[in-house]
Amino acid sequence: MKKLLCIGSFLIVSILLSGCTEKETPADRVEAYVNNWNESKFSKMYTDFLTSDTTKMYDADEFVDRQKKLAKDLGIKNLKVTYKKAKEETEWKEEEPAVFPIKITMDTIAGPIEFEKELTWNYETHEDTDNWYTEWDPSFILPKLTEKDKIQISTMSAKRGKLFDRNGNPLAVNGTGYEAGIVPGKFTDETKKSELAALLNTTVEFIDKQLNQSWVQPDYFVPIAPVAKNNQALLDKLLTIPGITYQETEMREYPYGESAAHLTGYIGKMTAELLEKHKDEGYKETDLIGRQGLERILEERLRGKDGIGIYIKGPETGAVLQKVVETEAVNGENITLTIDAELQKKIFTSMKSEPGTGAAVDPQTGETLAxxxxxxxxPAEFMLGISGDRYKKLSEDPLKPLFNRFAAAYAPGSSLKPITAAIGLEKGTLKPAQGLSITGQTWQKDSSWGAYRVSRLHPEAPNPLNLKNALIYSDNIYFAQQALAIGKEDFVTGLTKFGFGEEIPFMLNISPSQISNDGKIASEGQLADTSFGQGQMLANILHLATIYEPILTNGIMYKPTLLLDDKTQQVWKEGILSQENADELKKDLRSVVVDGFAQAANIPDIPISGKTGTAELKTSAEGRGQENGFFVSYNSNNPSFILAMMIENVEDNGGSGYVAEFAAEVYKAIHKQ
Known part of the structure; x- marks a missing residue:
């Protein structure tokens, strides 16, 4: 009896509790629905909240899978749905629909989308459960979207910025070429992928990846690799493979070719390593990216930003695309350099492919002209994807055409002597008219130097030897003795005033010039060697041109600039040289060409001043090794630029006079203009 009473009591309590449970209102339902929507819980939205008519019209796959796929394809992030809440005192009538205005916002690969809709809720019975359910159609995914529409994504490529020289001559521009690719519906022979990969210097894996992109359709053109417009042989081979074709496309061109290749660099294919390195910067595997030189350094400014659009395409033939959202392409920046491309070409041509380097600066502004x-x-070879065999040939060439010599540093030899003279003149230990009596071909201060002796090439130099003749005869002993008079510490201090031992303030990564490996001079012998650009001293070619500026600017040395819109006359060092001492060196450097051993540069009507230099790189303790020749020069009447040039292996070609010949060709070519 007690058991029956307990059961009856439990039933009564259950009935009472169920009777006390409040029914959900449309406000409750819309809040729950929107919360699920914001969390992309599409399955729960479908099963728990949609009206019967909606679920009959749209199955779960269409509702759930389509939204998930579009979220992925369109890169939807930050989805946020908000609604206008009803007033608390609102009375809901089950026979009337409840309507809530909503606002939908999201970020996509093409930009933000924002639109408004209305959620209409009807009171219905679903499997013996009475509640409020909402109506739905695809226009809640994207505005005006219907179940029969397709979503189309289109990319608008940004044009890469161009590089120009100071006179508007193009150094790197967007010309034309071809993009080779596949029309999938016509590419029926899978065995041809290997042949195609070999022709285009790519892989079968990359081809498959291109063909498996979500947007690919049987009749679409799928790009694979660029081909130069003049490579007709390759184009003809490609057309023998069914389904392969090509389309004209923009392609990078380098009008000054080899003469500016190490400066401009080149763009090339995106590698897996580069894609990983730039994974958060919007690059695709099919993109080209700056790989060397200014193309790489200025990549962020040159590349631009591709545009992209999301469109709705109706099912009818010829349907006009409806724009949902579109971000226009932003072209890369056009950049003008301080470089004079014609001067650059003249210097390169004059060097006749000999291994070496050259730099030219405007002494009055610091602008880099070459x-x-x-x-x-x-550079076009690398842009299009150089073959392994061709790269191997270039990399193994003993002349090292891929090595960027203007970025390196070399022992400057006697081209440093005017700087040694400048330091001595400023300290007052060097009196230009005062001669030193020097005899013999070698010299040492005393026996404390052991076996070390300073050698000179021209023992016939007249005594007493003054500064002018010491420069004309490039006398090592004279400058060694002047360096000893200056002293180790003051000589190091003097060199630091010319920028030795510090990073060169330049936008390209170039090796700094050094006094020695540790920045110090340890012995008198090392001091002597350093005074004429040997020992452990190294100089970058751009810096070598720059350190001659104070001779023409009465003591000012400017930071070398490369972009035309950079401020000019940025003082790097000042107070280096007095006008009196600068005038002395100007006079003497003219005599070096007129009376010295740079006779190749002694050209009628072109009064060149300068200093040669030969740096010996010994291959053994006793034997004679490779010699690098230098010539730093300018036109005395019109010093619009200082030209520093270095040629390797001049030991069998007349030494530094050989370099003076090359420099003379530059001045002659300019004079003819």
Whole structure:
């Protein structure tokens, strides 16, 4: 009896509790629905909240899978749905629909989308459960979208910015070429992928990846690789494979080719490593990216930003695309350099593919007018994807055409002597008219130097030897003795005033010039060697041109600039040289060419001043090794630029006079203009 009473009591309590449970209102339902929507819980939205008519019209796959796929394809992030809440005192009538205005916002690959809709709720019975359910159609995914529409994504490629020289001559521009690709519906022979990959210097894996992109359709053109417009042989081979074709496309061109290759660099294919390195910067595997030189350094400014659009395409033939959202392409920046491309070309041509480097600067502004590395390469080869065999040939060439010599540093030899003279003149230990009596071909201070002796090439130099003749005869002993008079510490201090031992303030990564490996001079012998650009001293070619500026600017040395819109006359060092001492060196450097051993540069009507230099790189303790020749020069009447040039292996070609010949060709070519 007690058991029956307990059961009856439990039933009564259950009935009472169920009777006390409040029914959900449309406000409750819309809040729950929107919360699920914001969390992309599409399955729960479908099963728990949609009206019967909606679920009959749209199955779960269409509702759930389509939204998930579009979220992925369109890169939807930050989805946020908000609604206008009803007033608390609102009375809901089950026979009337409840309507809530909503606002939908999201970020997509093409930009933000924002639109408004209305959620209509009807009171219905679903499997013996009475509640409020909402109506739905695809226009809640994207505005005006219907179940029969397709979503189309289109990319508008940004044009890469161009590089120009100071006179508007193009150094790197967007020309034309071809994009080779596949029309999938016509590419029926899978065995041809290997042949195609070999022709286009790519892989079968990459081809498959291109063909498996979500947007690919049987009749679409799928790009694979660029082909130069003049490579007709390759184009003809491609057309023998069914389903392969090509389309004209923009392509990078380098009008000054080899003469500016190490400076401009080149763009090339995106590699897996580069894609990983730039994974958050919007690059695709099919993109080209700056790989070397200014193309790489200025990549962020040159590349631009591709545009992209999301469109709705109706089912009818010829349907006009309806724009949902579109971000226009932003072209890359056009950049003008301080470089004079014609001067660059003249310097490169004059070097006749000999291994070496050259730099020219405007002494009155610090602008870099030329940066040359010889021999060189065709940047277009690398842009299009150089073959392994061709790259191997270039990399193993003993003349090292891929090596950027203007970025390196070399022992400057006697081209440093005017700087040694400048330091002595400023300290007052060097009296230009005072001669030193020097005899013999070698010299040492005393026996404390052991076996070390300073050698000179021209023992016939007249005594007493003053500064002018010491420069004309490039006398090592004279400058060694002047350096000893200056002293180790003051000589190091003097060199630091010319920028030795510090990073060169330049936008390209170039090796700094050094006094020695540790920045110090440890012995008198090392001091002597350093005074004429040997020992452990190294100088970058751009810096070598720059350190001659104070001779023409009465003591000012400017930061070398490369972009035309950079501020000019940025003082790097000042107070280096007095006008009196600068005038002395100007006079003497003219005599070096007129009366010295740079006779190749002694040209009628072109009064060149300058200093040669030969740096010996010994291959053994006793034997004679490779010699690098230098010539730093300018036109005395019109010093619009200082030209520093270095040629390797001049030991069998007349030494630094050989370099003076090359420099003379530059001045002659300019004079003819």
């Amino acid at each position: 940066l040359v590395s010889s021999p060189s390469f065709d």
